[in-house]
Amino acid sequence: MTEDRTPQHDEPESRFLSGYDPHAFAPAAVTVDVVALTIRPEAGTGETGARRTGTPHVLLTRRAAHPQRGRWALPGGFVRAEDGPDGPADPDLPDAALRVLSEKTRLPTELHLEQLGTYGARGRDPRMRVFSVAHMLLAPDLPDPHSGRDTEEAAWVPWSELGHGEGSRAGRDLAFDHGRILADAVERARSKLEYTALATAFLPSAFTITALREVYQAVWGRTLHAANFHRKILATPGFVEDTGELAEHGGSGGGRRARLYRAGGAALLHPPLLRSTQ
Amino acid sequence: MTEDRTPQHDEPESRFLSGYDPHAFAPAAVTVDVVALTIRPEAGTGETGARRTGTPHVLLTRRAAHPQRGRWALPGGFVRAEDGPDGPADPDLPDAALRVLSEKTRLPTELHLEQLGTYGARGRDPRMRVFSVAHMLLAPDLPDPHSGRDTEEAAWVPWSELGHGEGSRAGRDLAFDHGRILADAVERARSKLEYTALATAFLPSAFTITALREVYQAVWGRTLHAANFHRKILATPGFVEDTGELAEHGGSGGGRRARLYRAGGAALLHPPLLRSTQ
């Protein structure tokens, strides 16, 4: 299509490519790491009867192999650049992220996966230069994970047990620079809830406004005024659309049955739903 | 620090590392590409006298080597994973981005550099699997570029000559998937102007409110109400701070001299400065 722009030099591109040796470059590895976030009832809090509103959890694995054996880490693995003995190449980075995650837990049909960023500082992995493409995955209440190859243990860990970001509340410290990656993911999720309809990714296909508010409350870690939230959601075009149905049952204590909504078409919220500054 | 967590297995980590062969992995290359954005007077528009408000430009280079020889592309290059004959290793990805860019143009002391994302679909480069970490750089009025190795030509190209994103306004089509990367960068810049104080990255250390408004207008491609913009900027805590000085001269036609401001400490704008929906 742009043949006319090619300069009239000697060597055609096809001949150049056949003489190319990919191994001439310094070795560098590309991995994917996945910050899988879901909202599930806090483990251990065995309240019976009372409403379980759920808290955000992240999927962590304990490394069974060197380096950093025994430490908690994000699920991840090497990207398959070409077809090889381990299996076919990953067509793109999201495919690689879903592949490494599917070794740890069963993936739902509806999920949100986005790239967070790439971490490639020298020395972050002692083996060699490793460039790690971090992803963030959001999904409704995922089941308990199973261990995989190279993994001793895998578990959903509540955010409250981690020292993510501000303050030096030590928490579990993660292998490599995974603590930083996790902190970046949490901040990204919190921020995207303001400007996008991302919160619905934590919920099943039909949900109530209250459930949506509880997602915001869980991720932001603060309570919201229920009536104002309700008004705002319904006033934001394309955020949710009415299914016409009602929720099954309001729990043990009775109460009006909530209307069920599904995610609307809008990806961006106009105007945004800001965390108030107070 | 987490010695107590290390499982009591046989092999110590140090011995594991000494037997590690980095070349055992399939070859994959990591490159950086830079979307360098600046605001400069539209070339060719030789209006004398009238105010030149400037339009956004991106730095493009024409490839002198295979593959895709002769096509326009973003400036970029391979990341130096380890020390080698070409020079020392890049300590981190931003260093690599600045290095490849400095081969094309003189870098200012004040600039904003952030990572956009990594593009790694199979087949995007015919030589081998290439993972390209794209960066976005914003800087005030950069000088004309100079050609470098592997580059036939380098130029600041106005956005108006490119078919970035919506519509099929063909424009110059770029090598590899650089058209998509550029479109992503433009959308990122537009969006970040709403929620962050990023617009000041396009301006010198002291600037007027009008100059700041012209940045918004240039990037968003729409005019803004000057009085309301002024009120909003001054009402947003930490966006700008008064220098106490006045601008030199209002141009040819006279007019009140504008007050000069510098960038304030705030990175995020609360509340944001939204593109209105009309």
Added chain:
DNA sequence: AGAGAAAAACTCAGGTTGAGAATAACGAGG
């Protein structure tokens, strides 16, 4: 039927926004 609970609707004061008008400060030309 009545109490309690949860959802949804209503009220209202205060703040923010969009649009336009008014005022202030400047250069140029009579």
Added chain:
DNA sequence: CCTCGTTATTCTCAACCTGAGTTTTTCTCT
């Protein structure tokens, strides 16, 4: 010096949005 065109800055006001609290509706349980 005085006036005009120009640009910056401030003012006004109606419409809208937001936070906080109250009321109404519709459930379950007793």
